[in-house]
Amino acid sequence: xxxxxxxxxxxxxxxxxxxxxxxxxxxxxxxxxxxxxxxxxxxxxxxxxxxxxxxxxxxxxxxxxxxxxxxxxxxxxxxxxxxxxxxxxxxxxxxxxxxxxxxxxxxxxxxxxxxxxxxxxxxxxxxxxxxxxxxxxxxxxxxxxxxxxxxxxxxxxxxxxxxxxxxxxxxxxxxxxxxxxxxxxxxxxxxxxxxxxxxxxxxxxxxxxxxxxxxxxxxxxxxxxxxxxxxxxxxxxxxxxxxxxxxxxxxxxxxxxxxxxxxxxxxxxxxxxxxxxxxxxxxxxxxxxxxxxxxxxxxxxxxxxxxxxxxxxxxxxxxxxxxxxxxxxxxxxxxxxxxxxxxxxxxxxxxxxxxxxxxxxxxxxxxxxxxxxxxxxxxxxxxxxxxxxxxxxxxxxxxxxxxxxxxxxxxxx
Numbered sequence: 001x002x003x004x005x006x007x008x009x010x011x012x013x014x015x016x017x018x019x020x021x022x023x024x025x026x027x028x029x030x031x032x033x034x035x036x037x038x039x040x041x042x043x044x045x046x047x048x049x050x051x052x053x054x055x056x057x058x059x060x061x062x063x064x065x066x067x068x069x070x071x072x073x074x075x076x077x078x079x080x081x082x083x084x085x086x087x088x089x090x091x092x093x094x095x096x097x098x099x100x101x102x103x104x105x106x107x108x109x110x111x112x113x114x115x116x117x118x119x120x121x122x123x124x125x126x127x128x129x130x131x132x133x134x135x136x137x138x139x140x141x142x143x144x145x146x147x148x149x150x151x152x153x154x155x156x157x158x159x160x161x162x163x164x165x166x167x168x169x170x171x172x173x174x175x176x177x178x179x180x181x182x183x184x185x186x187x188x189x190x191x192x193x194x195x196x197x198x199x200x201x202x203x204x205x206x207x208x209x210x211x212x213x214x215x216x217x218x219x220x221x222x223x224x225x226x227x228x229x230x231x232x233x234x235x236x237x238x239x240x241x242x243x244x245x246x247x248x249x250x251x252x253x254x255x256x257x258x259x260x261x262x263x264x265x266x267x268x269x270x271x272x273x274x275x276x277x278x279x280x281x282x283x284x285x286x287x288x289x290x291x292x293x294x295x296x297x298x299x300x301x302x303x304x305x306x307x308x309x310x311x312x313x314x315x316x317x318x319x320x321x322x323x324x325x326x327x328x329x330x331x332x333x334x335x336x337x338x339x340x341x342x343x344x345x346x347x348x349x350x351x352x353x354x355x356x357x358x359x360x361x362x363x364x365x366x367x368x369x370x371x372x373x374x375x376x377x378x379x380x381x382x383x384x385x386x387x388x389x390x391x392x393x394x395x396x397x398x399x400x401x402x403x404x405x406x407x408x409x410x411x412x413x
C-alpha cells in the first residue's frame with residue numbers, strides 16, 4: 001500500500017535553462033512517514049510564466065481533491081500490452097481478445113505506439129481516424145470502411161477508460177473525438193418461402209442438420225458447434241446452451257461458458273428439428289461404431305466422423321457457397337439467427353420469448369435490433385384488436401349514424 005505524504009503539498013516554478021518560454025513545475029508532497037523519502041513531482045510547461053502558475057494551481061487543486069495523476073512515461077505500446085494481457089485475454093472471449101490484439105499491433109502501435117500515453121490528445125486520435133479512412137488498408141489499396149474505423153474508436157475508448165480507472169490517465173482522450181458515422185448493415189433474412197426453398201436445397205448435403213438447427217433455434221454459430229448430445233433432451237424437445245466453441249489463429253479450439261448469463265439458456269425445439277437431430281444421432285453413432293470408434297453422450301452433435309470439432313470458418317464458407325447456389329447470395333450465416341427472430345416476431349410471438357431464445361440481455365435489445373419487423377407487427381396487432389371487437393364496433397357505428405341523422409333532422413326544423 002502506497003504511503004501518504006506527511007504534510008500539505010507545495011509547489012514552485014523555475015525557468016528552464018537555454019529554453020525560451022519554458023518552465024518547470026516542481027511539487028513537493030511531503031515525506032514518506034516510513035522511509036523519510038520526499039514525494040516530488042515534475043512537469044514542464046511551455047508558454048508564459050502566468051500559464052505555468054495556472055497549471056501549478058490546477059495540479060495543487062487536483063492533489064487536494066485526490067484527482068492528481070502521477071506523471072508517467074509509459075507509452076501506448078507498453079500500456080496496450082498490459083491491457084491485452086490483464087484485461088482482454090482475462091475477461092473476453094479468445095476470438096474477441098485475438099481480434100483486439102491484431103487491431104492494436106497492426107494498426108494502433110504502428111501509428112502512435114511510442115507516444116507517451118499521457119500525451120495522446122484528441123487531435124492525435126482524430127488524425128488517426130482520418131488516416132485510416134484514407135489509407136488504412138494493410139494491402140495499400142485504399143482506406144478502411146467507416147464501420148471498421150468506428151470499431152477502432154470503440155477499442156481505443158475502452159483501452160483509455162481502463163487507463164483512467166487504473167490511475168494512469170486523468171481523463172479519456174477518446175471522449176472528445178468524433179468517430180466516423182456509418183449506416184448499420186441491412187439484414188438480409190429469409191421469409192417463410194425462402195427458408196423452405198433454402199432448406200430443400202440442402203437435403204443432399206452434410207450441412208443440412210447444422211443449418212436446420214441454426215435456422216430453427218436462432219443459436220449463434222459458436223453455440224451450435226459446441227453442443228454435445230448430453231445437452232439435448234430429444235424426448236422433451238429442448239436443448240441447453242452451456243458453452244461456446246472458439247477457434248484461434250494458432251489452430252487451437254477453446255470451449256468456454258457463454259459470454260453472458262442470459263446466453264446460458266434452454267431452447268425449445270420444434271418437432272421437425274427433433275426428427276432431424278434424432279436421424280443425425282442415429283447415423284452418427286452407426287458410422288462411428290462401424291469405424292470402431294467409441295460413442296459417448298459427451299460427443300459433439302456437429303463434428304467430423306472422428307469426433308473432432310468443425311472449423312467455424314469452414315461452416316461459414318459452406319453456408320455462403322450453398323446460399324449462393326440456392327439463389328440467396330446476400331444471406332449470411334449470421335442472418336440465420338436474424339431470420340429466426342424476424343419470422344417469430346412476424347408470427348406474433350412475444351418479444352420476450354424471442355429475446356430469451358436468442359440469449360439477449362434484454363427485451364429492449366431485441367426490439368432495437370429487429371425494429372424493422374415492428375411496423376408489420378403493429379399493423380397486425382391493430383387489425384387483430386379491431387377484429388376482436390368487430391361486433392361491438394359495428395353496433396356502435398350504427399347507433400352513431402342514427403344519432404347524427406336525428407340531430408341533423410332537428411337542426412333543419
